[in-house]
Amino acid sequence: MPQFFLNKRLIILLVSIIILVALIGFSLKERDELTWPEQFMKDTAGWVQTLVSRPAHYFAGFFENVKDLQNTYEENKQLKSRLNELAQLKAEVQSLTEENKELRDILDKQDSLSDYEPIQATVIGRNPDRWNELLIINKGSTNGIEKDMSVITSTGLIGKVKNSRQFTATVQLLSSNDATNRVSAEVVGTETYYGQIEGFDREKEMLLLKRIPYEAKIEKDQIVQTSGMGGVFPSQLVIGTVEEVVPDEYGLTQMAYVKPGANFYDIEHVMVVKRGMIQPELSDMIGEEEEKK
Amino acid sequence: MKKAFLPLIISLCFIFESIFVELLTVESLVSNRMVVPHFLMVSIIFTTIYGSRKHGLMYGFIFGLLFDVVYTEIIGIYLFMLPLVAYIASWIMKVMQSNIVIVSFVALLGVTLLELGVYEMNFIIHRTDMVFSQFVDIRLMPTLILNLIFIVLIAIPLKKYLDSYAEALRND
Numbered sequence: 072m073p074q075f076f077l078n079k080r081l082i083i084l085l086v087s088i089i090i091l092v093a094l095i096g097f098s099l100k101e102r103d104e105l106t107w108p109e110q111f112m113k114d115t116a117g118w119v120q121t122l123v124s125r126p127a128h129y130f131a132g133f134f135e136n137v138k139d140l141q142n143t144y145e146e147n148k149q150l151k152s153r154l155n156e157l158a159q160l161k162a163e164v165q166s167l168t169e170e171n172k173e174l175r176d177i178l179d180k181q182d183s184l185s186d187y188e189p190i191q192a193t194v195i196g197r198n199p200d201r202w203n204e205l206l207i208i209n210k211g212s213t214n215g216i217e218k219d220m221s222v223i224t225s226t227g228l229i230g231k232v233k234n235s236r237q238f239t240a241t242v243q244l245l246s247s248n249d250a251t252n253r254v255s256a257e258v259v260g261t262e263t264y265y266g267q268i269e270g271f272d273r274e275k276e277m278l279l280l281k282r283i284p285y286e287a288k289i290e291k292d293q294i295v296q297t298s299g300m301g302g303v304f305p306s307q308l309v310i311g312t313v314e315e316v317v318p319d320e321y322g323l324t325q326m327a328y329v330k331p332g333a334n335f336y337d338i339e340h341v342m343v344v345k346r347g348m349i350q351p352e353l354s355d356m357i358g359e360e361e362e363k364k
Numbered sequence: 365m366k367k368a369f370l371p372l373i374i375s376l377c378f379i380f381e382s383i384f385v386e387l388l389t390v391e392s393l394v395s396n397r398m399v400v401p402h403f404l405m406v407s408i409i410f411t412t413i414y415g416s417r418k419h420g421l422m423y424g425f426i427f428g429l430l431f432d433v434v435y436t437e438i439i440g441i442y443l444f445m446l447p448l449v450a451y452i453a454s455w456i457m458k459v460m461q462s463n464i465v466i467v468s469f470v471a472l473l474g475v476t477l478l479e480l481g482v483y484e485m486n487f488i489i490h491r492t493d494m495v496f497s498q499f500v501d502i503r504l505m506p507t508l509i510l511n512l513i514f515i516v517l518i519a520i521p522l523k524k525y526l527d528s529y530a531e532a533l534r535n536d
Contacts, residue, residue: 094439113433203436250490
């Protein structure tokens with residue numbers, strides 16, 4: 072009976088579509104922790120990935136080293152010219168740090184928004200389907216990594232910890248398109264302006280800094296860093312530099328294209344930083360009327 | 365012995381996809397293009413066509429689930445798409461003759477279907493705001509070129525192995 076088989080196949084298809092929708096709905100929900108089968112599978116896979124990714128990195132590193140050798144001379148010349156500048160800068164930083172510490176002592180104010188404690192980690196995997204930009208790192212909750220910690224490289228902020236298991240953790244990059252992936256940022260200059268990093272322009276490969284006040288005067292190459300006001304990230308982590316400022320779609324605020332300081336593609340070593348200051352409760356940040364709803 | 369190799373090959377494809385995007389910086393060579401490896405899909409389609417259909421669908425299901433849990437963190441998309449594409453590929457091969465060139469094209473078609481399906485689902489749940497023309501230009505074309513290169517490299521050795529795998533299955 073071909074009719075019967077056709078119906079059976081149709082039923083299987085319909086049932087699997089229902090299961091698909093249910094599963095997607097389940098995994099899109101805001102979850103504080105993954106279920107234990109997921110954690111177990113991810114940790115096991117992470118273990119295998121560590122075994123394979125180390126030799127692969129060494130192999131790739133060799134070619135990179137050869138490539139680096141080619142332009143060593145040019146780089147050396149440039150770096151030498153920057154060296155004098157650096158010594159001066161270092162002295163300045165030192166005196167400023169000391170002064171800052173003294174002033175803090177006078178004020179009796181110990182902690183600041185920019186305090187953080189770094190944890191070193193190595194990238195062992197990356198989401199191959201590039202819709203959601205996720206990295207897997209080799210440190211987990213046993214090393215003190217928790218959800219919502221920020222992740223930086225030596226050149227700037229790259230994202231935050233999405234969730235952590237016993238031995239591995241997942242990092243969501245700033246470039247991934249997710250409504251909850253927002254960073255409160257500030258543009259440093261003679262006057263500081265606040266905005267929010269919301270989204271990533273694929274074609275220009277730049278972050279979008281939105282909600283800057285309309286009267287703000289921002290120029291190219293100004294530094295954008297985290298403000299620490301969002302309650303998740305510590306302040307003063309470099310995000311990137313301003314490339315172009317345009318009016319927003321409604322013309323009420325301005326939007327800036329920010330060239331990320333960190334490279335989102337070639338990441339090997341990262342630092343996970345824990346915000347030293349306590350995180351405010353969500354109920355403190357939204358108004359009381361909203362809470363009542 | 366012959367049969368134990370297949371899970372190993374497919375697992376290697378699974379892990380190699382992640383290492384590939386981690387190490388290869390195509391973005392630094394060709395700016396603003398995305399290449400996505402679908403080595404897992406290709407090997408599952410080959411298994412379905414040359415090995416056995418049942419095993420192909422089974423691997424599609426298992427590795428689809430693993431892919432979702434380990435990499436994408438949205439359970440369901442690959443779990444659904446991998447067996448479906450493998451099934452469609454085996455269905456197409458019923459009317460085609462199994463010539464290696466034709467199988468390679470069917471595998472490439474499978475990759476296209478997978479990309480389209482995953483794009484549509486991600487578009488529906490707002491994980492991406494890329495419009496369709498942008499998607500074809502930035503993502504689909506470079507991806508197909510990469511996977512074509514992979515298929516050309518792997519087709520003949522994989523076919524040889526899977527023929528012996530099917531032979532071993534028949535002898536059991």
